[in-house]
Amino acid sequence: MDAEIRFFEVGPRDGLQNESRVLSCEDRAAMIEGLVDAGVRDVEIGSFVHPRWVPQMAQTDEVARQIRRVEGVRYWALVPNLKGLERAAAADVQHVAVFMSATEAHNQSNLNRSLDESLAALKRTTEAAVAQGMVVRAYISTVFGCPFEGDVDFERVLEIGEELLANGAEHLSLGDTIGAGTPLQVAEGCAQAVERFGEDRVALHLHDTQGLAVANALLAYQAGVRLFDGAVGGMGGCPYAPGAAGNLASEDLVNLMLSMGARVDADLGGLCEVTDWLSQEVGLNTRSRYYPYWRSQQEQDT
């Protein structure tokens, strides 16, 4: 196997939004620039959700202005609605992510809307974005398990995905928001999604709640997924999902893919340098498996 993996870094958004500490705009910008220096080509820099709901993501406008933009890198931000889209456009963010759940109960809890209302709202936002020449990612959360409903009908996930892509989204990100997925289940769902939509249109977004994220990523890779989300340092979670732990760490994902013989656009050592900075300078608790090993190797070399 010698596949090409695209890596999508969500740490500055999905990672930081669940940290109790709010980082300064300067630190958020430095984190993003560090990730881009590590070869990251898709990076989610923040969200335009109202700061009342997610104070960690306040001033994403300012972060967007501060970062030195690099040619060929796509800087993404989460937008909850048309108002968020306006703020993204005003901050010169041309890549936006819309989001909804696969289950009524989680969607109501997280977004205070029914699935049909979310589908209609995402259609408006996506069409408005595309009309302005923007590129849209569509997150579907709780695709492999819901904290309220339990098992999820994956056929419903595929139907929602179909509709979001038909609206004009470039690709989907299928989120195991509470880390409830098991390897064979994730592989089966991903195989169906890749077959239906194509490998360029399906990202997998894993959380490591029960310690299965690496196993799930492995079988998803073997099932044909070529685009993976990760959060550097394994930070993050979902504040609205009970029991949800951090995202699959970017460095653990990239190390896994390299171990399988895949090529990845992001650099493993460079990602570890960002985690090292977050851990040693910013003082966040990082949770990746690979980073402590990398650090012990650095210490031996010096």
Added chain:
Amino acid sequence: MDAEIRFFEVGPRDGLQNESRVLSCEDRAAMIEGLVDAGVRDVEIGSFVHPRWVPQMAQTDEVARQIRRVEGVRYWALVPNLKGLERAAAADVQHVAVFMSATEAHNQSNLNRSLDESLAALKRTTEAAVAQGMVVRAYISTVFGCPFEGDVDFERVLEIGEELLANGAEHLSLGDTIGAGTPLQVAEGCAQAVERFGEDRVALHLHDTQGLAVANALLAYQAGVRLFDGAVGGMGGCPYAPGAAGNLASEDLVNLMLSMGARVDADLGGLCEVTDWLSQEVGLNTRSRYYPYWRSQQEQDT
């Protein structure tokens, strides 16, 4: 898939021997009894290596005497030589583990002997044990990578394994001592070992140095391995192998196997209770992925 997995708990030996704190005999015995209460049917209770080398394993005789023995459970101890075998017999330990490396450099560093010298010594110990009606496990370490030699010739591992089994060992434990193995490599090696020796004679012993232990266990399972080592709480490592992190945590392994639809003799919740006791009462740093999730669930339920 509905396979039957046998689980072999090495925490009271391979886990504790690399902790800086030395546990009391009472705590070691309580840990072993907790594991047996959790359904563990093979448990390594300690080693009869000289306490000058591994002070954490001093008084394994006393631990063996203190534990309440349960019918059907096999209590194992590591024995380095005939003297260790005598001590095991005197402590009524009828299941003993002998050990050597797959590489000259690691064997010299760890045991101060050549591979040929180790093979001869293990033959003497194994034959003496079998003559007394004991059962023997044979560890081969560094089978997927050596801290001194790098890549390991797996054909040599199989030859060593063949010889150890011919001496009378009941089964082998193939050790990724420094956690250098990658999923396809581990799967390929395990498939060869299982084909050559049979699934009852091959255990896989993983360390999570680089965060790949769960991925390696998954593909090894798919390659036919049915006997896995783990250390409760993910403790342990190898004091003679630079950069080696803890063992694959028993609870992470068992959770993975259950997620694949396998049946496992050990109980996931029961293992987490042992980790909880080690973490909260004994005060050790545990490193499993599943245990924090289990604990958050317990807290929600109370």
